[in-house]
Amino acid sequence: MKFLFICVHPDDLEFNCSNLISYLTSTDNSVEILSLTQGEFGISLDQWKGPRLAKIRKKESINAAAINGVSAENVYFGDIIDGFVKYNSEALGYVLNWLNKLQPDIIFAPEPYYTYYWHSDHINCGRLAYYIFRKKQNLLNHPLRSLYFYTTVKPTIWWPFKDSSHAVRALSFHRSQWWLLKKVRLFYPIEKFNLPYRRKIGSWKFAERYRRVYRKGKNPAINFILKVILGKLSRSHTVNPPRSHYTVPDASTPFGQKIAQLRSEN
Numbered sequence: 568m569k570f571l572f573i574c575v576h577p578d579d580l581e582f583n584c585s586n587l588i589s590y591l592t593s594t595d596n597s598v599e600i601l602s603l604t605q606g607e608f609g610i611s612l613d614q615w616k617g618p619r620l621a622k623i624r625k626k627e628s629i630n631a632a633a634i635n636g637v638s639a640e641n642v643y644f645g646d647i648i649d650g651f652v653k654y655n656s657e658a659l660g661y662v663l664n665w666l667n668k669l670q671p672d673i674i675f676a677p678e679p680y681y682t683y684y685w686h687s688d689h690i691n692c693g694r695l696a697y698y699i700f701r702k703k704q705n706l707l708n709h710p711l712r713s714l715y716f717y718t719t720v721k722p723t724i725w726w727p728f729k730d731s732s733h734a735v736r737a738l739s740f741h742r743s744q745w746w747l748l749k750k751v752r753l754f755y756p757i758e759k760f761n762l763p764y765r766r767k768i769g770s771w772k773f774a775e776r777y778r779r780v781y782r783k784g785k786n787p788a789i790n791f792i793l794k795v796i797l798g799k800l801s802r803s804h805t806v807n808p809p810r811s812h813y814t815v816p817d818a819s820t821p822f823g824q825k826i827a828q829l830r831s832e833n
């Protein structure tokens with residue numbers, strides 16, 4: 568079985584799927600990773616934004632994937648710019664091309680609907696995966712058997728684990744994300760703590776959470792309070808940086824010109 572984990576930024580999977588990926592690679596399954604962007608804007612210091620950071624983050628990502636048993640030749644990077652993942656026909660064609668090239672059986676993507684991680688890149692990537700899985704399989708040369716979402720608040724599948732150190736170690740390769748790493752040792756075990764799901768999966772200390780998507784049928788119901796909280800999050804800049812973050816100091820470089828063009832299209 569061939570699994571493809573799709574993410575938008577180079578560190579998304581280490582935070583959400585490390586334990587499952589390392590299990591899958593320890594079995595007969597093939598696992599590939601596709602990051603749609605190279606994380607060009609994953610820093611607040613202007614002089615690092617762009618190709619300079621992308622180069623570093625690609626390397627970090629490859630090293631982190633190796634900890635989870637995915638070798639460098641199975642880690643792919645798209646060339647959509649960080650912060651500019653759209654939900655439109657161009658982006659749809661782009662993801663379809665990747666799927667036709669890699670031909671996975673099962674894909675994982677960020678949860679677009681029931682998520683606490685309201686970054687527009689994550690939302691749009693998840694929506695593209697959902698639309699392809701449910702409506703556009705006729706454009707694929709190899710059918711998708713299943714789609715699962717990570718970063719979900721409506722999990723249907725739990726991947727339990729006892730010790731958070733494996734994922735924290737994988738995450739520690741993303742050194743350019745120092746602002747995140749500072750908090751990760753504390754935050755990761757809290758985020759993955761299994762307390763709310765004890766009744767479903769027993770006394771495991773931690774769990775990665777996934778939602779399985781079906782090709783037909785309705786999406787799960789969501790309770791009103793949760794909907795309000797998620798709506799508030801979607802309008803905040805806690806995880807979705809403001810537009811001013813996506814600028815570069817030197818607009819004369821090829822990257823600077825590309826950003827100016829992308830911003831003018833918005």
Ligand SMILES: [Zn+2]
Nearest residue numbers: 575576579686
């Ligand atoms: Zn991300």
